[in-house]
Amino acid sequence: MYTMNGARLIIKLLERQEVELVAGIPGGANLPLYEALAESRRLRHILCRHEQGAGFLAQGIARTTGQVGVCFATSGPGATNILTAIADAYLDSIPVVCITGQVPMSLIGTDAFQEVDIYGMSIPITKHNFLVRSVEELLEVVPRAFALALSGRPGPVLIDVPKDVQSAEISFHQWPEPGRRLETQPADRQQLAAAAEMINRARRPVLCLGGGIIHAEAAEEARAIVERSGIPAVMTLMGLGSMPAGHPQALGMLGMHAARSTNMALQDCDLFIAAGARFDDRATGRIVEFCPAAHVIHMDIDPSEVSKLKPANVSLVGDVRQSLASLLPLLECQERRSWWRQIQVLQEMYPMATPEAVVPEKPYGLILQAAAMLGEGGFVATDVGKHQMWTAQVYPLGRPRQLLTSGGLGTMGFGLPAAIGAALANPGRQVVLFTGDGSLQMNIQELATAVEQQADIKIIVMNNRSLGLVRQQQNLFYRQQFFASDFQIDIDFAAIARGFGMPAYSVPDNGELVGLMARLFSEKGPCLLNIPIDREEEVYPMVPPGAANSIMLGGSHVEKCQA
Amino acid sequence: MSRNVRLENCRIPAAAGMVLELTVNNHPGVMSHICGLFSRRAYNLEGIVCMPVGTGAMSRMWLQVNEAEKLEQVVKQLQKLPDVLAVQRHEGDHPVFAGLTAFTDSPRSTD
Numbered sequence: 193m194y195t196m197n198g199a200r201l202i203i204k205l206l207e208r209q210e211v212e213l214v215a216g217i218p219g220g221a222n223l224p225l226y227e228a229l230a231e232s233r234r235l236r237h238i239l240c241r242h243e244q245g246a247g248f249l250a251q252g253i254a255r256t257t258g259q260v261g262v263c264f265a266t267s268g269p270g271a272t273n274i275l276t277a278i279a280d281a282y283l284d285s286i287p288v289v290c291i292t293g294q295v296p297m298s299l300i301g302t303d304a305f306q307e308v309d310i311y312g313m314s315i316p317i318t319k320h321n322f323l324v325r326s327v328e329e330l331l332e333v334v335p336r337a338f339a340l341a342l343s344g345r346p347g348p349v350l351i352d353v354p355k356d357v358q359s360a361e362i363s364f365h366q367w368p369e370p371g372r373r374l375e376t377q378p379a380d381r382q383q384l385a386a387a388a389e390m391i392n393r394a395r396r397p398v399l400c401l402g403g404g405i406i407h408a409e410a411a412e413e414a415r416a417i418v419e420r421s422g423i424p425a426v427m428t429l430m431g432l433g434s435m436p437a438g439h440p441q442a443l444g445m446l447g448m449h450a451a452r453s454t455n456m457a458l459q460d461c462d463l464f465i466a467a468g469a470r471f472d473d474r475a476t477g478r479i480v481e482f483c484p485a486a487h488v489i490h491m492d493i494d495p496s497e498v499s500k501l502k503p504a505n506v507s508l509v510g511d512v513r514q515s516l517a518s519l520l521p522l523l524e525c526q527e528r529r530s531w532w533r534q535i536q537v538l539q540e541m542y543p544m545a546t547p548e549a550v551v552p553e554k555p556y557g558l559i560l561q562a563a564a565m566l567g568e569g570g571f572v573a574t575d576v577g578k579h580q581m582w583t584a585q586v587y588p589l590g591r592p593r594q595l596l597t598s599g600g601l602g603t604m605g606f607g608l609p610a611a612i613g614a615a616l617a618n619p620g621r622q623v624v625l626f627t628g629d630g631s632l633q634m635n636i637q638e639l640a641t642a643v644e645q646q647a648d649i650k651i652i653v654m655n656n657r658s659l660g661l662v663r664q665q666q667n668l669f670y671r672q673q674f675f676a677s678d679f680q681i682d683i684d685f686a687a688i689a690r691g692f693g694m695p696a697y698s699v700p701d702n703g704e705l706v707g708l709m710a711r712l713f714s715e716k717g718p719c720l721l722n723i724p725i726d727r728e729e730e731v732y733p734m735v736p737p738g739a740a741n742s743i744m745l746g747g748s749h750v751e752k753c754q755a
Numbered sequence: 756m757s758r759n760v761r762l763e764n765c766r767i768p769a770a771a772g773m774v775l776e777l778t779v780n781n782h783p784g785v786m787s788h789i790c791g792l793f794s795r796r797a798y799n800l801e802g803i804v805c806m807p808v809g810t811g812a813m814s815r816m817w818l819q820v821n822e823a824e825k826l827e828q829v830v831k832q833l834q835k836l837p838d839v840l841a842v843q844r845h846e847g848d849h850p851v852f853a854g855l856t857a858f859t860d861s862p863r864s865t866d
Contacts (some may be wrong), residue, residue, distance in 0.1 A: 311784060315791045320837045323784060340837060496831035 193365055198327040199224035199358040200231075202291065205334040207234045209370045211262050213616055215240055215249035215609075219266025220306060222293030224358035226264075238616060238645060241637035243270050245609040247277020247290065248635070252613020254286050255596045256571060258409070260341050261286070261613065266293045268306030271352075272313070276603060279317040281348040283600025284430060285407060287341035288348040296356040297325065311352050319347030327360040331368050338371030345494040346407055376493060379510035379518065387465075387489045387506045388522030391421055394463035394487075396531045399423045400446065400475075403430030403599065404468015404492060406592040410513035411435070414467060416520055422528040423465070424535055426454055428475050430599045431468070433589040443535070444544070447475035448735045449581045452750075453538035455733075455741040458483055460534065465489040468512045471501040472600065477741035491515045544585055546748045552705050555582045555654065555729055561706060562624055562652060563588055565713045570622040571596065571614045573649075575607035575631030578660040581731040583626050605634030608651070612638060615647040622648050622713070629655040629683065639692040642718040650712050651720040653685050656727045664730050665737075668745060678727070689720040696720040772801060772821035774849035777833065778841040781807055781814040785838050789816065792836065798822055798829050804851050813840065817851045 196204070202225060206214070215238040218226040229237055240246040243265040250261030265274040271292040281288045295304040311323040320340050322333045330353075337349040391397055405414055411434045418425045418441050425435050426446040435442040443454045455477075458464070464486040469475070476482040479501055490497070490504035491512045498507040508515040550557045559582055566572070572587060573596040574580040580597060589595050596614055598606035611625040632653055642649055663677040689696035695715050697708045701724060712721040732746030779785050786805065793800045802819035820829065833842050 312787055315784075315787055316795045321784075494835070496828065496835055500828060 193363055194367075195361060195363040197224065197228075197358065198330055198353065198360050198362065199228040201327065201330050201362060202334060202353070202358070203228040203232050203235065205330070205368075206262060207232065208367065209260070209335070209338050211260070212236060213238060213253055213613075214262045214264060215246040215253075215613065216264030217241075217243055217246060217266065217270060218264075219270045219293065221267035221295055221355050222264060222270075222291075222353075222358070224355060225291070225293065225353070229264075238612075238641065240609065241640050242635065243273035244277050244605065245635050245638040245641060247274045247288070248280070248606050248609035249613035249616075249638075249641070250288050250290075251277060251281055251286050251606075252573070252596060252610035252615075253617040254281075254288055255610065256593050256614045257617050258407070258593070259287070260338055261288045263288065263290050264292075265290065266306070267295055267310070268308050270306075271310040272308060275310075275313060275317065276601075278314060278348045278350060280598055280601040280603045280606060282317045282319065284598065285346050285403060286348065287346040289337050289341055290348060290350045292350065292352050293358070294323070294352045294354040297354045298356070300354065310350070314350045317348075318350045319345075321350040321352070323352045324354070324357050327357050327362040330357070330362075331364060335368045335371035339374060340371075342371070342373040344374075344376060345404075376511050377509075379491070379508035379515045383506050383508055384515070384518050385522065387508060388519055390463060390487060390489060390506060391423070391465065391519075392524045392526075395528070396461045396534075397421070397423050397463035397465060397528075398458060398461040398483075398486075399425045399465045399467060400428065400469050401425055401431040401434040401467055402428045402469025404512050405431055405434040406468075408468060408493070408511055408513040409592070410468070410516055411592045413513050413516035413520065415439070417516055417523065420520060420525055421523045422526040422532070424457065424532070426450075426458065428469050428472065428599075429584055429597060432584060433592045433594045436590045437588040438590075445584050447477065447741065448737075449585060449731055449733065450741075451539075451544040451585070452542035452733050452744055452747050453535065455735070455744060456538050456542070457535050459742050461486050463487050463489065465491070467491045467516065468493075470497045476502070477735050477743075478739055481740035481742065542747065542749050544748070549748070555579070555725060556586045558652070558654075558705060558709070558723060559583055559587055559626065561709055562626075562650075565709060566622055566624045566650070570624060571611075571618065573597070573607050573611035573614060573623055573625045575625070575627040576602045576604045577628045577631055578656070578664070578729070578731050579626045579628045579631075579654040581661070582654075585731075604631040607631060608635050609638045609641070611649045611651075612642050612645065612647045615649050616645060622650060624650045624652065626652050626654060628660060629653060629657060629679070629685065630659045632685065633683075636688070639689055639694055639718075639720075643693045646717040648716075649718045650715075651689075651718070652709075652712070653720065653722045654725045655685065655722050656725040656729065657682065658727050660727070661731065663727070664734070667730070668734070669736060685722045686720060694718050694720055696722070698722040699724060772819055773823070773826060773847070774845040774852070775818045775820060775830070775833070776843040776845060776849075777816040777818065777839055778808070779814050779816060780838040780840065781811055782838070785814065788836055788838060789818075789833070792832055793829075796828070796832060798825055802852055802855075804855070817849060819849075819852060
């Protein structure tokens with residue numbers, strides 16, 4: 193017989209889930225939970241400075257390990273603050289369990305102090321959510337939340353726990369089994385055979401690897417397919433890392449900021465195989481003109497994604513790793529020489545980066561420089577903006593889970609707390625964060641968390657004193673009216689970081705960058721390097737929002753397309 | 756092209772639609788989950804009836820929908836909700852709504 197209060201029960205259940213890190217902030221409505229947390233020997237609490245930071249820190253843990261990231265917030269403003277990070281996890285299918293405090297049951301519905309209906313607010317941005325109405329329910333709800341977060345298509349689950357439920361006593365005889373990932377049904381055999389035949393017969397197929405490849409740990413299976421069947425592979429932003437960037441059959445990212453050659457190859461393909469990808473508009477451009485000549489094979493664990501935006505000729509609903517593994521023996525070995533000749537011509541005509549663009553003072557160059565210094569074992573986090581797209585374009589990512597980036601929601605402020613979470617969940621491995629001056633300011637308070645926890649993160653601020661990607665759209669599509677996108681003051685980010693107790697450097701104009709970058713990476717613990725970037729440096733090529741992927745602006749050798 | 760043809764062939768009279776019968780867990784948030792799904796995904800919901808079943812651990816809901824084109828998506832999305840235990844489709848009208856027209860057809864006095 194075990195007797196304890198609801199708060200201790202939650203903490204014990206988390207320990208039984210083998211959770212090690214909990215990010216959060218205490219407040220009036222979750223103090224019983226924090227009292228129990230203080231007594232735990234197995235859980236380490238990471239105190240953040242804003243609940244959104246706690247949510248993203250939990251994501252950093254989840255994205256690098258594949259395990260559930262856990263975060264705590266109090267009721268009212270604590271809970272509303274964490275919602276953006278939960279929505280972000282929902283759109284990128286990241287397993288997160290968020291436990292919020294709520295006002296006592298007797299006060300629910302009375303507009304009590306710090307009361308909001310977080311259950312109602314979180315419905316559309318969680319995979320599932322719970323308002324726990326009795327302490328007994330916790331025995332079922334907590335393991336179930338973990339099972340839901342991990343099973344099928346992963347996602348966030350929110351548990352709202354009123355304060356009196358945290359304080360209520362419970363006696364029970366048996367611990368519930370911890371929540372685990374449940375197995376899914378394999379894909380239909382006939383559809384598998386149909387897919388194999390379609391691939392074997394295709395002359396110009398392309399395999400598109402999405403975030404699902406990473407969630408399902410299916411990178412090896414994908415690579416085997418690509419090599420056996422001679423198929424070129426493209427990746428979505430969320431799928432980057434599933435094929436090493438240097439692999440001869442990897443064409444990099446597709447979509448709005450893809451290499452020109454990649455989008456052009458897709459225009460010509462006769463079979464598009466989406467594996468764990470969901471036809472997001474940033475990847476497909478105007479969907480009716482996407483891969484116009486292609487049949488579609490769609491592999492996804494979520495049946496509602498198949499044919500949601502583009503009708504699939506063959507659908508393989510199930511775990512993508514299993515689907516790919518079952519497909520492999522059905523495929524003929526092929527070289528597809530003429531298709532590759534066509535692609536190589538495009539790649540030679542339209543290289544992603546020119547020699548002038550990869551000097552260390554330029555965005556591509558400094559990203560490649562940082563990559564060389566970080567080495568292969570490190571993690572790469574980005575915020576959202578130009579620096580993010582430059583990183584996605586040229587960083588030589590070598591393995592799944594290496595890149596942490598906010599894809600679906602595109603949340604500025606994601607990077608710093610996510611990088612801290614990655615560093616804390618992976619001791620001994622460095623994390624480089626590429627951020628911008630705009631993004632960093634959105635969660636800059638987490639510099640304090642990084643210093644307090646001595647997280648091994650190396651922050652590179654690509655500082656163009658503007659909201660760069662907004663400015664770029666104004667430049668291209670809004671009459672060059674740079675309204676509200678250029679910052680009017682210069683911020684000394686190195687001084688600010690030092691104010692938080694973090695070693696920091698700033699590259700002076702025309703200053704020596706490589707030496708300072710070497711110092712950044714040799715520093716123990718967190719460190720920041722501010723690098724000025726020209727405001728006019730744009731991200732090219734670019735597909736205008738809403739346009740077809742065949743319409744790309746800018747980029748090297750653009751003049752060749754204007755014939 | 757093929758889409759136009761399909762629409763021509765299966766044009767549904769304006770009044771008729773489809774009724775989805777759901778078996779769901781009965782707790783205070785279920786209605787929010789279902790109605791929220793319809794509004795968030797921009798599906799129209801014409802009518803809704805909900806009653807507890809048996810001991811009250813489950814409820815049955817009848818949803819009147821009129822979106823032939825989006826129906827597959829609606830059903831798939833409903834099936835993803837953990838509180839939805841079963842989804843059944845009924846073509847056209849359903850007797851559960853028939854009895855209700857007596858209430859909607861006669862204008863109610865407001866005083």
